[in-house]
Amino acid sequence: MERVVDPLASVATAPRMGSQTIAFVLMVLAFAVAPFFAYPVFLMKALCFALFACAFNLLIGYGGLLSFGHALFFGWASYVAAHMAKVGVISLPWFTIALPPLPPELAILFGTAVAALLGLIAGSLAIRRQGIYFAMITLALAQMMYFFALQAKFTGGEDGIQAVPRGRLFGIVDLSNDLAMYAVVLAVFLGGFLLVYRIIHSPFGEVLKAIRENEARAISLGYKTDRYKLLAFVLSATLAGLAGSTKAIVFQLASLTDVHWSMSGEVVLMTLVGGLGTVFGPVAGAFIIVGMQNYLAGFGEWVTVIQGVIFVVCVLLFRRGVIGELAHLLRIKL
Amino acid sequence: MFEIFGIPSTALFGQLLIGLINGSFYALLSLGLAVIFGMLNIINFAHGAQYMMGAFAAFLLLQALDVNYFAALVLAPIIVGAIGMLIERCFLQWLYRLDHLYGLLLTFGLVLIIEGIFRHLYGSSGQPYEVPDVLKGGRNLGFMFLPNYRAWVIAVSLVVCLATWFVIERTRLGAYLRAATENPTLVRAFGINVPRMITLTYGFGVGLAALAGVLAAPIYNVSPQMGSDLIIVVFAVVVIGGKGSIMGAILTGFGLGVIEGLTKVFWPEASNTVIFVIMAIVLLIRPAGLFGRRA
Numbered sequence: 001m002e003r004v005v006d007p008l009a010s011v012a013t014a015p016r017m018g019s020q021t022i023a024f025v026l027m028v029l030a031f032a033v034a035p036f037f038a039y040p041v042f043l044m045k046a047l048c049f050a051l052f053a054c055a056f057n058l059l060i061g062y063g064g065l066l067s068f069g070h071a072l073f074f075g076w077a078s079y080v081a082a083h084m085a086k087v088g089v090i091s092l093p094w095f096t097i098a099l100p101p102l103p104p105e106l107a108i109l110f111g112t113a114v115a116a117l118l119g120l121i122a123g124s125l126a127i128r129r130q131g132i133y134f135a136m137i138t139l140a141l142a143q144m145m146y147f148f149a150l151q152a153k154f155t156g157g158e159d160g161i162q163a164v165p166r167g168r169l170f171g172i173v174d175l176s177n178d179l180a181m182y183a184v185v186l187a188v189f190l191g192g193f194l195l196v197y198r199i200i201h202s203p204f205g206e207v208l209k210a211i212r213e214n215e216a217r218a219i220s221l222g223y224k225t226d227r228y229k230l231l232a233f234v235l236s237a238t239l240a241g242l243a244g245s246t247k248a249i250v251f252q253l254a255s256l257t258d259v260h261w262s263m264s265g266e267v268v269l270m271t272l273v274g275g276l277g278t279v280f281g282p283v284a285g286a287f288i289i290v291g292m293q294n295y296l297a298g299f300g301e302w303v304t305v306i307q308g309v310i311f312v313v314c315v316l317l318f319r320r321g322v323i324g325e326l327a328h329l330l331r332i333k334l
Numbered sequence: 335m336f337e338i339f340g341i342p343s344t345a346l347f348g349q350l351l352i353g354l355i356n357g358s359f360y361a362l363l364s365l366g367l368a369v370i371f372g373m374l375n376i377i378n379f380a381h382g383a384q385y386m387m388g389a390f391a392a393f394l395l396l397q398a399l400d401v402n403y404f405a406a407l408v409l410a411p412i413i414v415g416a417i418g419m420l421i422e423r424c425f426l427q428w429l430y431r432l433d434h435l436y437g438l439l440l441t442f443g444l445v446l447i448i449e450g451i452f453r454h455l456y457g458s459s460g461q462p463y464e465v466p467d468v469l470k471g472g473r474n475l476g477f478m479f480l481p482n483y484r485a486w487v488i489a490v491s492l493v494v495c496l497a498t499w500f501v502i503e504r505t506r507l508g509a510y511l512r513a514a515t516e517n518p519t520l521v522r523a524f525g526i527n528v529p530r531m532i533t534l535t536y537g538f539g540v541g542l543a544a545l546a547g548v549l550a551a552p553i554y555n556v557s558p559q560m561g562s563d564l565i566i567v568v569f570a571v572v573v574i575g576g577k578g579s580i581m582g583a584i585l586t587g588f589g590l591g592v593i594e595g596l597t598k599v600f601w602p603e604a605s606n607t608v609i610f611v612i613m614a615i616v617l618l619i620r621p622a623g624l625f626g627r628r629a
Contacts, residue, residue, distance in 0.1 A: 006540070009506060032452065041618055060435075066438070066439075068438075125614055125617045125618070128617045128618075128623075129573070129617070129621060131434055131435075132371075132377045132435065132438060133573060133577075135377070135435065135438055136377065136569040136570075136572065137573055137574055137617065139566055139569060139615070140566060140567075140570040140573065140610050140613055141610065141614070142565045142613070142615075143563075143567075143570075144607045144610035147606040147607050148607065150606075151603060151606075168436040191438035203534045259561075265442055265446070266618045268439065268442070272439065299452075300454070301450050301453045301454040302450065302454065303446050303450075304446050304447075304449065304453075305446065305450035305451060305454070307443075307446050308443045308444065308445070308446030308447035308448075308449060309443070309448060311439060311440065311442060311443025311446065312425065312440055312443040312444065312447070314443075315429070315439050315440040316425065316428060316429075316438075316440070316444065317435050319432075319436070
């Protein structure tokens, strides 16, 4: 292993085998033993949100694009997955496909595919404006789809889709067992996490970072930045959809909460608390926020107020986030 | 009474009126957002919460101090605007050198705090606010019934919007403002106190939101979440209007309100989403917005 002597340079350049690999191994070990110490349902919730936050971070942390409408992909994927697992019949105004209720792996795949499609549509609209307008457009599009979810028949309106069967994975593993379900969620999360890591460290990811730093310059170097931004958006939406679909199967429920703008705000908060543009930050942030909601649930409205205060404090004093500060302190990359 | 396209004229014009009312709120709010964004480079997510605070200020002034509607129409924007200036001095002023996105995130946090506190204090259900006696009742115009208060709301918003346009586009103060938007450093070099101007601009924009809140109080119930759904629609209005034109913001606001009202008559299910659909179409055809200048 080569080590760069200059401490500043070691922060600036990514070591090939170093802090991130160690941190990853530690994270996997912690998640492997966690269900024996903590409530598996809580862990599964946190893992779903961790994947959601990682997907969101891909866009803001590496592409510099703030989407304020990611609940659109998370929530709609969870509706589609829940519907496919419970009912299966696809009835659109112009045609009907009578599928049987699908097994969980196909339901999740279906939800994820719909999120990818929605990401393609929303993304191609949103990238037509830069900066702050991008955030406003994504928020507005998500609100539109919120109203669709409220009015569409298959979503069940205020009730949502309840009593979704967890089913059997590949027809073999019974997912009503919480530990089996946990293993599946962990596998989905790790798959998504590694994919995000791969994307960030690919040539595509490097171009994305270049666009974040200076879009005009990237254009002048001959990159078709719109295509890069759109692909990043679709990838992020797809992974957010994967998280939402999985969550619907785990909790056997898809509801309006998951498409509401406050959910879009929550994923921003998780990523901000953990650290924008860090690999592990969104995971830490998701666990902090989900844990906080869990333990402070008795305080009612104050949870919202506390979240707001965390937002303000993070933006004013703590922009690196927990993991970002840690990495800065230890002078490593996380 | 007569019919147009099979719809009774009273229903048609009634919805048109509601559309104009909503349009006047869209215009007042998007105008405030535009003024703030021009000067501070911050999209004020808390604009909806400040609109709600305006309505609550009127409600509380009446409950606690027996201040009537017309006094509240002046006092509430001043009070809420002053709170806004305090927010600018305490929080926002530290963000001007950072990416614009941080302003959005910070004001989003403020929304959670403000709405959470009001929900804790007053619950989610709305509080009624009486229409003042002078503006009660209405007149029959033959083709529709026009409640006096609604006519008043439209008139006040129009006057305030046009006055704002006049001040910004046609007076010396407005010229300073526009210059400071373009190049704050140079304007500062001419001896104008730009930071104070920024604070006052923010206070003014917030005051406009609070004014809209007071106007809305007798029409809708005064409730903690009255602003958050509205502000997202106003964001879409701002995207449709495009950056850089005060008159554009006013026209887009009123126009979209009317379109939304008409949608309620002809296709009620789509009335919630029509503005967002228009936004998508505008983005496809004219990405810079209807009145926007190309960057």
